[in-house]
Amino acid sequence: MVYENYTTFYASQNQAVLTVTFDFGPVNIQGISMLDDLNRLSETLEDDRSVKVVVFQSAHPEIFVAHADTNFLKDISTQAIPREEIELLYLQKVLQRVSALPQATIAKVEGFARGGGHEFMLACDMRFAARGRAKFMQMEAGMGILPCGGGASRMARQVGLGRALEIILSARDFDADQAQAYGTINQALDADKIGPYVDELANRIGQFPAESIEACKRAVYASIDLPIEAALKEEAYWLYQSMSKTPAQQRFQYADDNGAQNDMDNQRNWDQLVMGIQEVK
Amino acid sequence: MVYENYTTFYASQNQAVLTVTFDFGPVNIQGISMLDDLNRLSETLEDDRSVKVVVFQSAHPEIFVAHADTNFLKDISTQAIPREEIELLYLQKVLQRVSALPQATIAKVEGFARGGGHEFMLACDMRFAARGRAKFMQMEAGMGILPCGGGASRMARQVGLGRALEIILSARDFDADQAQAYGTINQALDADKIGPYVDELANRIGQFPAESIEACKRAVYASIDLPIEAALKEEAYWLYQSMSKTPAQQRFQYADDNGAQNDMDNQRNWDQLVMGIQEVK
């Protein structure tokens, strides 16, 4: 596939990892142009099994992704709407589409991520932030609305109710270490460590089968929307989906033929084994 | 509105912040008097848009709120009841009413909060506790019951299953730092820092529109009870609700007219900007 001609970012593929770099001066504003770009990017990724991991980063020295552009926010209707007539906002739809990509998605946050920029980050599967550079905020409560790019819906799925409410109601800045402590990000990393960390993680996942990556994502996201018995059924569903498309059976057979599972050295060495087994196809 | 004539606490309003101080010797027992007071307080708050934040604290030197009074617990039926005939306990109803207030609620815990006192704290939106003074416990498993003031229902919504089960099954004391590590509270703070911290937080939120505070709360609480697609619809519903009642559109228009969103200085200065924008009404 070709990942070109975007207005607000550029993308480059290295093996199975696509790196998307936001670069939309002056502030990486999250306007219609960026949403259109993300929508088109998602459409392409949905059909591309050669990309297995997407890393989002920014070329801007201070900003990851800024908040939603007031240029479209000002046109939101001021009419209250009955629940049965509600349709999702374009912003919600695009970020939900990003969240539902079959690829593993990683936000590498080395600057400000506030408002819609923070909600974009929450729509990614994993988030890492650079100490001394990342700064977070949901300012919507202070503007007179609520985070409406999925932020109000996704925050408590990451951090529990109490901390989600504090972040959203306080509408104030917090940094990478606070984000790690509260759980909005996976980890805070020193500014010179975040690049190598994310590279290694992305390259590792990029060597796994595309279909097992998708199966893992589908089952985990489904798990928190379903009671446990239904979640387990969904898990089994994705097991057969992945078994039907990946070399899993050959790998189990290979291990079993060699008695690999009962070898104590193997048990000590799983971190490498799981990479070596990629050669069995 | 008038917040007077309570038996178990007193209340004083300063601008948009109502401070409720438990003061019911000898131990701030959570009896029918306290539940009646909380019920009446909630009824008044539900209709009062001048109060936007409620801070709960205690005048007792050692106790925030004690457990439910054995004086009413001893009268709970010992007859097992079929699921279809179950009605909520008065204790559950009152604490759920507190949880569903349109205001932001903050528990400032500077003493013991065990049993029903701990469950009351969990029914608040946010919780902060003083090191060296706060002590927590759910003792119900040891008494022969379960936490039945919403504690069994709300604990895992804050801290995940494993830690919720340990807290509830072990029925033992834990302190502010352990509570922070497990996530039952937002943060543990030094005893001389908790007052200023909560004041600043309450005063900040108190300057935001009442309707955006409510919208944020409704959407966040709904988000964990709904699958993601339905949660996003609820989020959109509350967006239009808040747009219809707050000056949000004027603020977006104001920012857009000034190109404020694309100004790099503004992006560096959001923590103050969000307060300054309150003047646009």
Add this chain to the structure above:
Amino acid sequence: MVYENYTTFYASQNQAVLTVTFDFGPVNIQGISMLDDLNRLSETLEDDRSVKVVVFQSAHPEIFVAHADTNFLKDISTQAIPREEIELLYLQKVLQRVSALPQATIAKVEGFARGGGHEFMLACDMRFAARGRAKFMQMEAGMGILPCGGGASRMARQVGLGRALEIILSARDFDADQAQAYGTINQALDADKIGPYVDELANRIGQFPAESIEACKRAVYASIDLPIEAALKEEAYWLYQSMSKTPAQQRFQYADDNGAQNDMDNQRNWDQLVMGIQEVK
């Protein structure tokens, strides 16, 4: 009850605590033998109110429980199956049965717990791990499948979405401190502290009524599968269930007769009180 004649572990009861020690050389593989043993163990425990706590540990110097045996994994169908025809795997059924035991269950992890071994641990109520000895991994994404012993379904119930996805998608080792930071375990403990810690916890819970332990478990697990109003009803249901079977009412009456709840010394001394009250039956 008699807990004997298992192939992959042995069990010994001390008062209300059953200790189950995995001992199935060479690597404590999670094969059909172990699943059969766990299934039979669960069947017995479901009818045994004399056991109130089950501690799982390992006699193996390096391994808690290893991954699922490739010997049965290799026979999983490679045919995709429609959702309406999905049935749970034997592995899922057995671990769900463990999760639903009426007893409190504790995993004391002093070695490797990867793949199905990690999923077994997640099916326990509480998890503690020894620093320097425990090592965790879900390697399934790398094999071409997903964690299908409940791991994909239970991970986010413990740690939130972002960290669950990283653990499952990265398929790499992590240690006890990382597990504590992410929340897959309750606590990481020094290797010489974990034994006494788990003993004390198990013995404490073991003195509480079997029916209140069960009520706590049922309500907490139900709470995250239900909207809050339904969760509160389930909580009330289990209150009457436990009131009908435990000495709770006698204990409330005893406290009330003595005015114990309003005694300041008692309020300072709850950690011991809750044990002393066990004598009121």
